[in-house]
Amino acid sequence: MAKAQLQARGTPWSRPTRRLAALLLAGTVLATMPAMAQQKVVPASSAFQDPLASTDTETDTDTSATGSTSGTPGTTGAIPARAPMSDEDAARLVETTPGENGAFLPAERRTERLNQREADLDNVRSNFGNPYDPIGIRLGTFILKPSLSQGINHEKTKTGSVSTSRSFWQTGLKGSLTSDWSRHQLTIDAEGIHQRNISGTGETEPKVNVNADLRLDLSNDTIANLTAGYAFERESSSDPNAINGATTQSGVHKFAAGASLKRDFGLIRGTISADFDREVYGDAALQDGSKLDLSDRNFSAGTLTGRVGYALSPALIPYLEASVGRSFYDQKRDSLGYERSALTLGGRAGVEVDLGEKLRGDLGLGYKRASFDDSRLAALQGIALDGAVFWSPQRGTDLRLGLRTELEPSTAPGQSGYVEYTTDATLTHELRDNLVARLTGAYTWRDFKSATAIPNQSVYLAGAGLTWNLNRWLALTGDVSYELTRQRDTDDTGITRAGIGLVLRR
Numbered sequence: 001m002a003k004a005q006l007q008a009r010g011t012p013w014s015r016p017t018r019r020l021a022a023l024l025l026a027g028t029v030l031a032t033m034p035a036m037a038q039q040k041v042v043p044a045s046s047a048f049q050d051p052l053a054s055t056d057t058e059t060d061t062d063t064s065a066t067g068s069t070s071g072t073p074g075t076t077g078a079i080p081a082r083a084p085m086s087d088e089d090a091a092r093l094v095e096t097t098p099g100e101n102g103a104f105l106p107a108e109r110r111t112e113r114l115n116q117r118e119a120d121l122d123n124v125r126s127n128f129g130n131p132y133d134p135i136g137i138r139l140g141t142f143i144l145k146p147s148l149s150q151g152i153n154h155e156k157t158k159t160g161s162v163s164t165s166r167s168f169w170q171t172g173l174k175g176s177l178t179s180d181w182s183r184h185q186l187t188i189d190a191e192g193i194h195q196r197n198i199s200g201t202g203e204t205e206p207k208v209n210v211n212a213d214l215r216l217d218l219s220n221d222t223i224a225n226l227t228a229g230y231a232f233e234r235e236s237s238s239d240p241n242a243i244n245g246a247t248t249q250s251g252v253h254k255f256a257a258g259a260s261l262k263r264d265f266g267l268i269r270g271t272i273s274a275d276f277d278r279e280v281y282g283d284a285a286l287q288d289g290s291k292l293d294l295s296d297r298n299f300s301a302g303t304l305t306g307r308v309g310y311a312l313s314p315a316l317i318p319y320l321e322a323s324v325g326r327s328f329y330d331q332k333r334d335s336l337g338y339e340r341s342a343l344t345l346g347g348r349a350g351v352e353v354d355l356g357e358k359l360r361g362d363l364g365l366g367y368k369r370a371s372f373d374d375s376r377l378a379a380l381q382g383i384a385l386d387g388a389v390f391w392s393p394q395r396g397t398d399l400r401l402g403l404r405t406e407l408e409p410s411t412a413p414g415q416s417g418y419v420e421y422t423t424d425a426t427l428t429h430e431l432r433d434n435l436v437a438r439l440t441g442a443y444t445w446r447d448f449k450s451a452t453a454i455p456n457q458s459v460y461l462a463g464a465g466l467t468w469n470l471n472r473w474l475a476l477t478g479d480v481s482y483e484l485t486r487q488r489d490t491d492d493t494g495i496t497r498a499g500i501g502l503v504l505r506r
Helices: 002-009 015-037 044-048 057-066 087-095 107-122
Strands: 137-139 142-159 162-179 185-200 207-217 222-234 251-265 268-281 299-310 316-329 342-354 359-372 380-394 397-409 417-432 435-448 457-469 474-487 490-505
Touching (some): 299 342, 342 380, 380 417
Antiparallel strands (some): 251 268, 359 380, 417 435, 474 490
């Protein structure tokens, strides 16, 4: 019947021709079987898989058409390895990834995620962690990282041709407690230093510092912070307000509390904060064994600050800031009869920069003024330069630059005080994975605002140190520094310090 149909169509097929056609058909089927075996079968549930997983449909189709495979030779059904995600695809994914409560992330949160992703790819330790970082102790939903240090130090002080020296043991206790919550965060940092002289003469310098910060993530665009702190230190003998000839300077207790609220209104960033500070001064011990009461220096102060910024980009935010504060002394008049309570006003313009782990910081320039209740005291005012910049030019090298301006009231009769400008720098560099070198430097300029032309004072500080991490729990430290205080018509004072220590941490 088939032969009759072929003859009817006018296409006579002989038996050799039919055999040749059958061989060609079989060869074609055999040639396409390897390509068919390489096709990927996508299950119906693939629509609910990780959005990072790519089906690569077009690539697989092209591979099937050419008959080539990217799997292991000799392996049937091998799936080609997924190509790495490009930065453009990663940015698109972050922009379309829902944030908290199903809302899409704002611009600055998207940048934060991209920066974290960049750090994970760029940081060679990101997948395995630093083997010399302490892992801490888990306490419920908190992680505690304590450390205990013990060292021996030597200090030499020289003023003009008179010099004194002492050797002392220094014990330090430091720790941080951080919450491990899915939302909000509480951080508590504490540090204490105790010194005990073992030879020579000199004043010990105990220190205590405790700070707590509770961050409340009210929404994707609103963050609140509640802070509290306490600090204790002994007033330095080189401080302009120190008591001349005292064997032991006053101990200063400092209390702090604050609250701030930050809100993003699209490209507008607004912040309002309120801070409360209190300082309490202890007695100073004189050479004759008596004590001098300094309670007339006790005061409390409150400050209200507002800031408005505009996001030119998530990494560059210029801002304007204004503050108003009021200080109240416990005693209306001090021991010399002056009313030192004051009203403080300030304003500045600055910029916030966040370029990831390479460069970030906040720098502002403005003006501060403090006017006292006593008309006999001139207003204390000056240009204010404040901020901090962090720069990492290469992996393992970090540089921090800081600027600070403070208005410091005086205790001398007829003197309103001085404006203190401080700039400091800290450079750390990993010589090896377990060996870190430090260089520090600072300069302080005290500009006295008085009619009696008190000479301005300069303080220079330079230091170096090494930390050798023996393992995750033990480290050796060594530090050396030199501090020079210089003032016209007064002998220079130089302090040299050197010490070594052992740090035990968990």
